[in-house]
Amino acid sequence: DSGVTQTPKHLITATGQRVTLRCSPRSGDLSVYWYQQSLDQGLQFLIQYYNGEERAKGNILERFSAQQFPDLHSELNLSSLELGDSALYFCASSETDRRLFGYTFGSGTRLTVV
Amino acid sequence: AQTVTQSQPEMSVQEAETVTLSCTYDTSENNYYLFWYKQPPSRQMILVIRQEAYKQQNATENRFSVNFQKAAKSFSLKISDSQLGDTAMYFCAFMKLNNDMRFGAGTRLTVKP
Numbered sequence: 001d002s003g004v005t006q007t008p009k010h011l012i013t014a015t016g017q018r019v020t021l022r023c024s025p026r027s028g029d030l031s032v033y034w035y036q037q038s039l040d041q042g043l044q045f046l047i048q049y050y051n052g053e054e055r056a057k058g059n060i061l062e063r064f065s066a067q068q069f070p071d072l073h074s075e076l077n078l079s080s081l082e083l084g085d086s087a088l089y090f091c092a093s094s095e096t097d098r099r100l101f102g103y104t105f106g107s108g109t110r111l112t113v114v
Numbered sequence: 115a116q117t118v119t120q121s122q123p124e125m126s127v128q129e130a131e132t133v134t135l136s137c138t139y140d141t142s143e144n145n146y147y148l149f150w151y152k153q154p155p156s157r158q159m160i161l162v163i164r165q166e167a168y169k170q171q172n173a174t175e176n177r178f179s180v181n182f183q184k185a186a187k188s189f190s191l192k193i194s195d196s197q198l199g200d201t202a203m204y205f206c207a208f209m210k211l212n213n214d215m216r217f218g219a220g221t222r223l224t225v226k227p
Contacts, residue, residue, distance in 0.1 A: 043159075056214050100166055
């Protein structure tokens with residue numbers, strides 16, 4: 001157990017629907033990052049939150065949004081889903097003062113859009 | 115923008131032999147961090163090794179070591195005495211001081227018995 005909790009582990013939904021992915025960071029970590037990994041692809045950075053505020057934004061579609069709550073958990077909302085949104089979505093967390101230790105990743109949420 | 119390039123989509127190695135995975139990156143930063151992550155079939159992202167750019171000494175973790183060439187912006191991973199459990203996707207990653215980490219496309223390594 002890495003300490004980063006992602007729920008649900010698997011999600012199957014239809015095109016046009018909206019889903020919410022949840023992430024609880026490792027205890028003490030203020031930063032949360034979301035990544036998308038399509039089949040056999042690398043990890044594409046979506047968005048970063050630090051202590052409740054958006055810190056950096058990557059290639060995140062306008063149909064996607066995220067937020068980080070006061071208890072530091074984060075949610076990634078995906079709407080108007082398309083077949084191409086099927087992917088593994090990773091959440092990672094880090095402690096700002098321990099950059100050398102990199103990110104701690106959750107086990108991912110596998111989203112299948114049918 | 116920082117980019118990370120892994121030029122070897124797939125590699126294979128015989129068990130007990132040594133293999134080197136390549137990674138180059140592009141940045142104008144002077145201080146940064148570099149990482150190799152392993153992603154086995156379980157899809158979990160596992161940190162293998164890390165390197166601080168201001169340290170000239172190459173990092174080593176048991177059978178894993180890196181060859182960090184800052185001027186050439188190269189960060190290769192050497193796996194010695196390869197084991198079947200090393201079979202996985204390997205991702206090179208670059209992180210700026212503000213914690214923004216970017217990944218390469220990955221190298222699929224297969225260790226053959």
